[in-house]
Amino acid sequence: MARIEHLNDPDAPQANSIVVAVTAFVLDDQGRVLLIRRSDNDLWALPGGAQDFGEYIAQTVVRETREEAGIDVEVTGVVGIYTNPNHVVEYSDGEVRQQFSICFTANPVGGELATSDESTEVRWVAQSELDGLQINPSMRLRIDHGFERRQRPYIG
DSSP: OOEEEEESOTTSOOOOEEOOEEEEEEBOTTSOEEEEEETTTOOEEOSEEEOOTTOOHHHHHHHHHHHHHSEEEEEEEEEEEEOOTTEEEEETTSOEEEOOEEEEEEEEEEEOOOOBTTEEEEEEEOGGGGGGSOBOHHHHHHHHHHHHTOSSOEEO
């Protein structure tokens, strides 16, 4: 399913859903962040996705990171909560989702880099390489906040 992200776009369609979602800010032992290239929009992003029924939110982080990137993680904290109503995601099935995403910090504990139906490329990326990648500004904000190692989570 294709998706189009609208950020501060006055012509964006009206949101018709809000879904609890997560992203995982995972650093390897060299300080590189785990990123996937999304198959639905070809942009680089933190691994993540929607919470399933019957699942604790930390389980969502673990499941989505394993599914999209092949890496097993343990959740260690919260980077921030991202709820910008001016950021909506338009899906080809007619859903227009208002952003509601909790970005967690996590440590890698196993697995190997692997793509999935949702990722065409997976890699560890140095902070200095980020400017050379196509990343949605909302996602880049989460990545930048993760590298800042904030004392308190971002709420916005």
